[in-house]
Amino acid sequence: xxxxxxIICISIFIAGCFAGQTQSPKHEFRGVWLSTVANIDWPEDKxxxxxxxxxxxxxxxxxxxxxxxxAIVFQxxxxxxxxxxxxxxxxxxxxxxxxxxxxxxxSLWDPLEFAVxxxxxxxxxxxxWVNPYRAVKDPEMADSVYFISDQHISKQHPDWILQFKxxxxxxxxxxxxxxxxxxxxxxxxxxxxxxGLHMDDYFYPxxxxxNEDSLTFVEENRSIDSIDDWRRDNINLLVQAVSDSINxxxxxxxxxxxxxxxxxxxxxxxxxxFDAWAILYCDPIAWLKAGSVDYITPQxxxxxxxxxxxxxxxxxxxxxxxxxxxxxxxxxxxxxxxSDKFPNGEIxxxxxxxxxxxxxxxxxxxxANNFYSNPxxxxxxxxxxxxxxxxxxxxxxxxxxxxLSPPIVFSERNDDTVTxxxxxxxxxxGYVVYRSRTQSELVxxxxxxxxxxxxxxxxxxxxxxxxxxxxxxxxxxxxxxSRAGHAINDFVVPCRPAYASEEKRxxxxxxxxxxxxxxxxxxxxxxxKHFDFIVYEERLLSATRLVKKxxxxxxxxxxxxxxxxxxxSPTWTFIR
Numbered sequence: 001x002x003x004x005x006x007i008i009c010i011s012i013f014i015a016g017c018f019a020g021q022t023q024s025p026k027h028e029f030r031g032v033w034l035s036t037v038a039n040i041d042w043p044e045d046k047x048x049x050x051x052x053x054x055x056x057x058x059x060x061x062x063x064x065x066x067x068x069x070x071a072i073v074f075q076x077x078x079x080x081x082x083x084x085x086x087x088x089x090x091x092x093x094x095x096x097x098x099x100x101x102x103x104x105x106x107s108l109w110d111p112l113e114f115a116v117x118x119x120x121x122x123x124x125x126x127x128x129w130v131n132p133y134r135a136v137k138d139p140e141m142a143d144s145v146y147f148i149s150d151q152h153i154s155k156q157h158p159d160w161i162l163q164f165k166x167x168x169x170x171x172x173x174x175x176x177x178x179x180x181x182x183x184x185x186x187x188x189x190x191x192x193x194x195x196g197l198h199m200d201d202y203f204y205p206x207x208x209x210x211n212e213d214s215l216t217f218v219e220e221n222r223s224i225d226s227i228d229d230w231r232r233d234n235i236n237l238l239v240q241a242v243s244d245s246i247n248x249x250x251x252x253x254x255x256x257x258x259x260x261x262x263x264x265x266x267x268x269x270x271x272x273x274f275d276a277w278a279i280l281y282c283d284p285i286a287w288l289k290a291g292s293v294d295y296i297t298p299q300x301x302x303x304x305x306x307x308x309x310x311x312x313x314x315x316x317x318x319x320x321x322x323x324x325x326x327x328x329x330x331x332x333x334x335x336x337x338x339s340d341k342f343p344n345g346e347i348x349x350x351x352x353x354x355x356x357x358x359x360x361x362x363x364x365x366x367x368a369n370n371f372y373s374n375p376x377x378x379x380x381x382x383x384x385x386x387x388x389x390x391x392x393x394x395x396x397x398x399x400x401x402x403x404l405s406p407p408i409v410f411s412e413r414n415d416d417t418v419t420x421x422x423x424x425x426x427x428x429x430g431y432v433v434y435r436s437r438t439q440s441e442l443v444x445x446x447x448x449x450x451x452x453x454x455x456x457x458x459x460x461x462x463x464x465x466x467x468x469x470x471x472x473x474x475x476x477x478x479x480x481x482s483r484a485g486h487a488i489n490d491f492v493v494p495c496r497p498a499y500a501s502e503e504k505r506x507x508x509x510x511x512x513x514x515x516x517x518x519x520x521x522x523x524x525x526x527x528x529k530h531f532d533f534i535v536y537e538e539r540l541l542s543a544t545r546l547v548k549k550x551x552x553x554x555x556x557x558x559x560x561x562x563x564x565x566x567x568x569s570p571t572w573t574f575i576r
Contacts, residue, residue: 024386026391027393029295029393031073032072033331034075044056067379071124071393072124074115074128121455125195125196126195133204134168135161135170136148138167139168160176160177166207169204172234178234181238186245199239239257239293240292243255243291255295256295258296262275271307288321296327300314314353317359319359326398334366338373361394389447395478407425413490424456429476432472433453433471442486443471493569515562519562522563523539525548528557531557531571535556555574
């Protein structure tokens with residue numbers, strides 16, 4: 001009876017392990033918006049020293065990496081200004097406190113270049129987040145708090161500006177405006193090693209538009225009769241132009257947009273709220289249908305149930321994105337987890353729904369500073385459960401490129417450190433290092449990912465006194481993996497599919513591969529994984545098979561080594 005109960009418990013435990021693995025996919029986009037407008041996230045204070053700004057940015061990356069995040073969406077163009085060394089637009093007021101003023105003359109640092117380097121060093125993607133049309137945020141405050149630089153587009157081309165009480169924007173209907181925005185965006189794509197370009201949803205103003213662009217409509221209507229349809233087409237033309245431009249110069253750079261989370265009221269049925277299609281003139285379905293975006297991140301900033309039910313919106317967006325073979329990463333309101341607008345456990349529940357939904361490929365969280373405050377213990381849930389296993393990025397079905405050749409990997413042990421070596425290739429974005437107790441399915445399990453390496457040293461150090469199987473894959477710029485290059489092991493490898501199997505009654509058969517040059521083999525069997533209590537030990541000459549009688553009702557651990565290298569194999573477990 002005790003034996004049956006033991007088997008049942010073990011089966012439940014194993015089932016639980018596999019259930020956890022299915023809930024934590026190997027490929028999942030885990031992004032965070034890192035905001036710079038109004039210094040929401042960074043810099044903490046626009047008057048901080050350059051060293052403080054750099055340290056704060058690295059602290060963000062360390063904090064996000066520790067929570068399992070694999071992509072940072074870094075805001076670099078808040079309002080026709082720049083958080084980087086731009087030849088086209090002035091430095092942002094939110095960078096230095098004075099629009100047009102960047103780092104000191106003796107400083108060579110560029111925040112975007114710095115962010116790309118630091119993100120990649122941590123095995124994370126960096127997406128440059130750009131606002132398309134906003135030129136002046138809070139115009140009344142701009143007049144009284146900070147001045148607009150003479151280099152700013154609103155001073156260079158005042159005829160391009162539409163003025164509203166809360167915001168001044170570039171006129172989306174002007175051909176020259178679309179060309180200018182595309183030029184600014186492509187300057188970023190061309191000069192920086194970004195992984196993605198990300199545009200937010202500040203198109204026409206949230207407060208609505210009346211006839212401010214009526215003259216542009218008369219002059220550049222492109223034979224479109226309806227001004228509403230023309231406005232939507234203005235946005236669509238910009239989206240397509242940026243997509244076409246990226247695909248010409250760097251087709252691996254992902255082009256994504258984060259529209260408002262509701263397409264239209266009552267779409268899908270029962271959904272209530274703001275009509276982004278009619279007010280912002282935002283039509284993400286048209287982008288998906290045209291294939292002019294690689295991914296969409298609708299800002300689904302609501303909980304389950306109610307008029308903006310998260311549980312209704314996610315299946316809708318997932319179905320549409322899957323239909324048009326594009327990725328969908330819903331935007332999630334981490335900041336609302338800190339308020340009474342979200343019940344406890346809301347964000348983890350949303351992540352689980354995302355994973356259950358075919359066509360949903362990850363999440364993007366707003367905003368980065370919430371990862372310090374850990375609202376409703378959500379970050380703890382990520383670290384200890386949801387994101388405890390690392391994840392690679394989903395590969396876009398239409399942008400795979402050609403897989404690189406698998407690395408040729410060698411391993412070397414020195415005391416308590418294993419060093420892996422491979423010849424790097426300049427075409428590789430990076431390398432994924434795997435380690436596992438078993439060689440079977442090594443590169444398919446997310447729990448086997450040991451590191452993502454982006455430098456070109458071709459080296460990985462693993463401080464361990466245990467034995468592991470290792471493999472390395474090369475990632476191309478599209479993040480498509482090569483076949484695995486398995487490390488040449490310096491320990492004995494069991495036969496597959498079974499290395500310890502029960503033949504009859506209490507007899508157990510151990511099998512292992514012949515180790516070239518071995519004079520004999522040394523096998524140990526123990527009831528504890530540290531091998532403090534050895535129940536069986538033997539040296540065998542040349543044989544690669546051993547039959548042994550072992551008592552039932554125990555968990556056994558066994559290992560083997562060839563005497564000529566004196567290195568134990570990984571430890572394997574079986575139940576009797």
